[in-house]
């Protein structure tokens with residue numbers, strides 16, 4: 064089998080983006096609610112998303128720019144310091160997709176997607192009532208990365224509280240059941256995947272049922 068050798072040096076921005084989003088798959092989707100200082104709600108999906116620390120629990124998102132300006136999510140997080148990350152699960156894909164639209168700053172994607180904002184406990188941003196899993200986060204760090212003409216903002220948030228719908232929990236709320244949660248993942252371009260083909264594998268150096276970080 065022959066292999067194609069590809070170096071990012073010399074490739075244009077779009078080609079590199081396509082290689083990257085085709086290589087790191089599937090990606091979970093952070094569906095992020097935020098609020099501006101003026102009180103406008105915002106909701107948008109981001110698949111440059113992962114967990115970065117477990118004690119205390121922290122997650123990261125990478126948010127690009129639009130026309131050289133901050134996306135509303137970044138602007139709002141800088142203004143009000145808090146946000147809520149929701150899981151995108153089966154049945155909510157269409158609403159998530161609506162929220163990726165390029166709406167003016169005064170428009171709430173909650174209204175555009177027909178979703179219900181409910182007040183959070185620790186952060187000013189509301190959470191999505193319809194989502195089965197939400198994590199209230201406080202801004203920890205914002206780093207600007209990449210080409211100054213097209214920067215990316217790496218946003219690290221500390222999770223202050225989880226809201227998990229009872230029916231997706233396991234062992235009296237200690238865990239989240241991956242089969243019941245039914246998260247949707249993003250692949251390259253506009254391709255997505257579901258997580259209905261779940262399998263189990265025991266780590267060789269662990270006892271059955273033993274769960275320790277990593």
Ligand SMILES: Cc1cc2nc3c(=O)[nH]c(=O)nc-3n(C[C@H](O)[C@H](O)[C@H](O)COP(=O)(O)O)c2cc1C
Pocket residue numbers: 092105106107108109110111112125126127128134135136137159160162163164165166249
């Ligand atoms: C599934 C999905 C994943 C996305 N992931 C990202 C991402 O990781 N980073 C990013 O900057 N934009 C991403 N986008 C595009 C943003 O959702 C889009 O630019 C949105 O309008 C940003 O909203 P805002 O300006 O209200 O923050 C994604 C879109 C979709 C549909």
